[in-house]
Amino acid sequence: MCQVDEEYNGLLESPVASSATKKCNKCKETTAALVLKPGESLCRGCFKEHFVHKFRAMLGKNRIIFPGEKVLLAVSGGSSSCAMLNQVQEGLGQNAHKKLRFKPGIVYIDEGCLLGQSTEKRQKTMAQINSLFKMTGFPHHIIPLEMVLNLPPSVLEPVHLATDDPAGSYKEAVDHFMQSSPVHSVDPRVDRSELSALTDATNPQLIAEAQTQTLQELFSRVKTLTAKEDLLHTLRRHLLVSTARTEGYSKLMLGENCTRLAVKLLANIALGRGAQLAVDTAFCDPRYGDIVAVKPMRDYTAKEISLYNYMWNVPYVFIPSLETKTADKSSIQRLTESFVVKLQVDFPSTVSTIYRTGEKLQTASVTEDIERAPLKCLFCMCTLDTALGETSAFQATLISEQLSNVGTTPMQASLRPDTQTKCGAPCDQQDGEEHCQAQAVCCSHKGGDSMNLESLLCYSCQQTVKDMTSVEFLPQYIMSEAQRRNRRSQIRHEISEFLLTEDGDSPSIKADS
Amino acid sequence: MPIQCSKCTEQRAVLKRPKTGQSLCKECFFIVFEEEIHHTIVSAQLFKPGETVAIGASGGKDSTVLAHVMKVLNERYKYGLNLMLLSVDEGITGYRDDSLETVKRNQEQYDLPLKIVSYEELYGWTMDAIVKQALDRGAKLLNVDKICTGHNADDLAETVLMNVLRGDIARLRRCTSISTSSGGEDVLPRCKPLKYAYEKEIVLYAYFKKLDYFSTECIYSPNAYRGHARAFLKDLESVRPSAIMAVLHSGENLSIKESVKMPVQGTCGRCGYISSQALCKACVLLEGLNRGLPKLGIGKHHRLHEKLLSQQPLSNAEERKLKAVDF
Numbered sequence: 001m002c003q004v005d006e007e008y009n010g011l012l013e014s015p016v017a018s019s020a021t022k023k024c025n026k027c028k029e030t031t032a033a034l035v036l037k038p039g040e041s042l043c044r045g046c047f048k049e050h051f052v053h054k055f056r057a058m059l060g061k062n063r064i065i066f067p068g069e070k071v072l073l074a075v076s077g078g079s080s081s082c083a084m085l086n087q088v089q090e091g092l093g094q095n096a097h098k099k100l101r102f103k104p105g106i107v108y109i110d111e112g113c114l115l116g117q118s119t120e121k122r123q124k125t126m127a128q129i130n131s132l133f134k135m136t137g138f139p140h141h142i143i144p145l146e147m148v149l150n151l152p153p154s155v156l157e158p159v160h161l162a163t164d165d166p167a168g169s170y171k172e173a174v175d176h177f178m179q180s181s182p183v184h185s186v187d188p189r190v191d192r193s194e195l196s197a198l199t200d201a202t203n204p205q206l207i208a209e210a211q212t213q214t215l216q217e218l219f220s221r222v223k224t225l226t227a228k229e230d231l232l233h234t235l236r237r238h239l240l241v242s243t244a245r246t247e248g249y250s251k252l253m254l255g256e257n258c259t260r261l262a263v264k265l266l267a268n269i270a271l272g273r274g275a276q277l278a279v280d281t282a283f284c285d286p287r288y289g290d291i292v293a294v295k296p297m298r299d300y301t302a303k304e305i306s307l308y309n310y311m312w313n314v315p316y317v318f319i320p321s322l323e324t325k326t327a328d329k330s331s332i333q334r335l336t337e338s339f340v341v342k343l344q345v346d347f348p349s350t351v352s353t354i355y356r357t358g359e360k361l362q363t364a365s366v367t368e369d370i371e372r373a374p375l376k377c378l379f380c381m382c383t384l385d386t387a388l389g390e391t392s393a394f395q396a397t398l399i400s401e402q403l404s405n406v407g408t409t410p411m412q413a414s415l416r417p418d419t420q421t422k423c424g425a426p427c428d429q430q431d432g433e434e435h436c437q438a439q440a441v442c443c444s445h446k447g448g449d450s451m452n453l454e455s456l457l458c459y460s461c462q463q464t465v466k467d468m469t470s471v472e473f474l475p476q477y478i479m480s481e482a483q484r485r486n487r488r489s490q491i492r493h494e495i496s497e498f499l500l501t502e503d504g505d506s507p508s509i510k511a512d513s
Numbered sequence: 514m515p516i517q518c519s520k521c522t523e524q525r526a527v528l529k530r531p532k533t534g535q536s537l538c539k540e541c542f543f544i545v546f547e548e549e550i551h552h553t554i555v556s557a558q559l560f561k562p563g564e565t566v567a568i569g570a571s572g573g574k575d576s577t578v579l580a581h582v583m584k585v586l587n588e589r590y591k592y593g594l595n596l597m598l599l600s601v602d603e604g605i606t607g608y609r610d611d612s613l614e615t616v617k618r619n620q621e622q623y624d625l626p627l628k629i630v631s632y633e634e635l636y637g638w639t640m641d642a643i644v645k646q647a648l649d650r651g652a653k654l655l656n657v658d659k660i661c662t663g664h665n666a667d668d669l670a671e672t673v674l675m676n677v678l679r680g681d682i683a684r685l686r687r688c689t690s691i692s693t694s695s696g697g698e699d700v701l702p703r704c705k706p707l708k709y710a711y712e713k714e715i716v717l718y719a720y721f722k723k724l725d726y727f728s729t730e731c732i733y734s735p736n737a738y739r740g741h742a743r744a745f746l747k748d749l750e751s752v753r754p755s756a757i758m759a760v761l762h763s764g765e766n767l768s769i770k771e772s773v774k775m776p777v778q779g780t781c782g783r784c785g786y787i788s789s790q791a792l793c794k795a796c797v798l799l800e801g802l803n804r805g806l807p808k809l810g811i812g813k814h815h816r817l818h819e820k821l822l823s824q825q826p827l828s829n830a831e832e833r834k835l836k837a838v839d840f
């Protein structure tokens with residue numbers, strides 16, 4: 001992200017030369033301090049007004065955050081999420097024009113364990129973040145990524161808000177679960193001595209070393225940076241959503257900006273997440289049910305944010321990530337970022353065009369009926385996109401894999417549809433459809449146990465698992481939920497012949513013959 | 514140490530499949546490559562027995578491999594298709610001369626009837642941008658039921674990326690479909706049997722089968738974004754070979770908001786060929802030549818189409834812009 005962020009250097013008006021006399025396009029009085037885009041020069045004050053207005057307008061337009069609602073801001077320490085934090089502070093301030101009325105809290109997840117950082121280094125980072133958060137006076141939660149290992153399996157099921165307090169029982173369960181873990185919220189009203197005690201409690205030494213090791217073992221089983229980034233993104237989301245639930249928040253605010261989302265959209269296409277583009281890039285992401293993720297920064301470019309942070313001294317921290325100091329071609333995500341950044345130089349409309357493409361997409365319609373609701377991916381919790389017809393990239397890949405394996409013979413088929421075989425493997429079953437489904441899902445077993453993990457995953461998350469040498473170190477909550485879903489689908493299969501379809505037919509019961 | 518073929522486990526593997534990473538011997542590679550295309554053809558029901566199918570032949574690797582595989586599968590699985598090669602002589606010297614020679618040799622090698630239609634024959638002028646239309650009209654003359662073209666997985670993935678970069682939502686929705694039904698009287702159904710075949714595997718197949726093809730890529734690219742999309746796709750493939758299929762999977766599963774307006778696919782007001790504008794490219798070009806305004810066929814002059822269609826004269830200012838530059 002660094003390249004995008006440093007763009008502002010040449011954009012600030014030089015104090016010398018002719019530009020010194022240029023007036024602000026908006027107020028036409030004050031001297032312009034920056035050029036937002038060619039022909040749009042603004043003074044400091046007007047730029048701030050423009051920036052602040054955009055934030056309020058985004059929230060106002062979407063009308064999704066209610067007064068008094070508890071909103072959890074996910075802050076990574078980077079410029080975009082710190083600008084978001086700054087906007088919330090501004091909006092809640094005494095002299096704010098249209099005051100924001102929700103109750104914010106902040107969460108930071110420390111991923112230092114994946115970068116092989118020492119305990120001291122991680123402590124230092126967390127202390128830095130802690131002092132940044134303390135200045136806001138908002139409750140805050142500084143959580144090491146290791147906490148993901150303690151999540152309950154229920155985090156993988158969206159919580160539907162049909163009943164009065166659906167999250168209640170869940171919340172109790174998780175509260176109980178998390179009691180011993182070093183997750184702390186800091187109430188701004190507690191006195192200083194108490195505060196410092198709490199700060200000490202975020203000491204990563206309290207994280208069992210075994211947990212750090214388990215997480216490192218897990219990631220050492222992932223062969224590619226592409227899959228590592230994807231898995232980390234998944235785990236981080238689970239931890240954020242779970243933290244929001246246990247701490248009583250109902251919205252999660254993410255700091256992704258327009259530039260970031262354009263890169264993400266294109267990278268997601270290359271990762272096979274075409275069906276999920278809308279939820280991943282839209283303002284509102286409802287996939288978790290009770291906790292709705294929103295992206296209020298999505299209309300700002302990285303450049304605007306950098307300019308704002310620079311001019312108004314918004315503090316942010318540089319925190320290295322998995323991608324830091326990697327080559328362009330080290331992962332799909334990294335490659336896409338450098339591609340978009342470079343193309344943006346030649347074609348300045350690149351980011352906005354990709355972003356607008358995303359605006360025109362939707363999530364395929366979802367049925368309300370829970371029994372008939374489409375299955376969700378175990379990892380990313382999006383609707384499974386693998387129940388596809390015979391002519392699809394997904395099926396074509398499966399066929400390729402099967403045909404290249406031992407012992408498969410060429411299929412015999414003619415052009416007449418009635419004599420088609422359903423898949424590449426020899427198929428002697430009547431119900432070719434089901435046989436193929438089974439073929440599709442059972443072809444890869446990993447990690448010693450015969451866990452049927454891939455059938456529970458979307459196309460893209462399957463690709464991530466394919467890049468793993470073993471799944472044995474996946475967190476327990478994921479494995480337990482996978483086992484539960486597998487049992488359930490097995491039962492469903494066993495009883496299928498006794499279930500009646502809507503019009504009263506019994507589909508699979510065959511006549512006495 | 515020689516690596517064994519992962520399929521027959523007997524022969525020595527000679528290649529690592531770009532698509533799956535599996536090591537195969539030559540014979541097994543031929544089998545899986547052909548079977549996959551057969552699967553595509555059968556599952557998508559691309560053809561019906563008895564149809565006359567024209568293979569769009571350019572002499573390049575894709576159409577050469579397509580012609581070869583179509584002939585092999587038609588015989589092996591008794592598709593009952595009447596296959597023929599159809600080629601367009603674009604009248605562009607150099608590139609086309611060599612490629613036509615290749616197609617002529619292919620005809621003898623595969624024992625398939627060949628028809629070459631030239632632009633002169635069809636319209637009386639030459640231009641690259643209307644190859645597609647020429648194929649249709651040529652095929653029509655020959656009572657062909659369907660045209661199949663050599664578009665491969667890389668081509669389609671590249672088109673998906675390009676349409677995202679250009680924000681062309683209408684094409685983004687259409688570009689991954691394996692076949693198009695007839696678009697009116699003058700447009701034949703088209704299909705892409707190589708849709709899921711990797712370009713690299715097509716090259717490998719042509720190489721091991723010692724197929725005769727003309728290897729220069731067509732250099733005419735209508736827009737700058739295609740080049741960027743192509744380079745990006747190649748890089749994606751080098752990071753993760755399955756990315757090509759992943760892009761196709763994404764393209765096949767995009768869901769576009771109903772509220773998004775789609776340009777209605779219309780037809781040319783003069784000749785009836787599919788065209789998003791009032792006049793198709795070919796008719797605009799012809800009109801330009803007739804009116805002595807050669808620049809009419811170059812660039813976008815959509816505003817003028819209604820005038821042209823109703824035979825109205827153009828204004829002086831309009832004419833001045835469209836006249837050839839005086840030297």
Ligand SMILES: [Zn+2]
Nearest residue numbers: 024027043046
């Ligand atoms: Zn001003």
Ligand SMILES: [Zn+2]
Nearest residue numbers: 377380458461
């Ligand atoms: Zn998934």
Ligand SMILES: [Zn+2]
Nearest residue numbers: 518521538541
């Ligand atoms: Zn073999």
Ligand SMILES: [Zn+2]
Nearest residue numbers: 781784793796
């Ligand atoms: Zn026309």
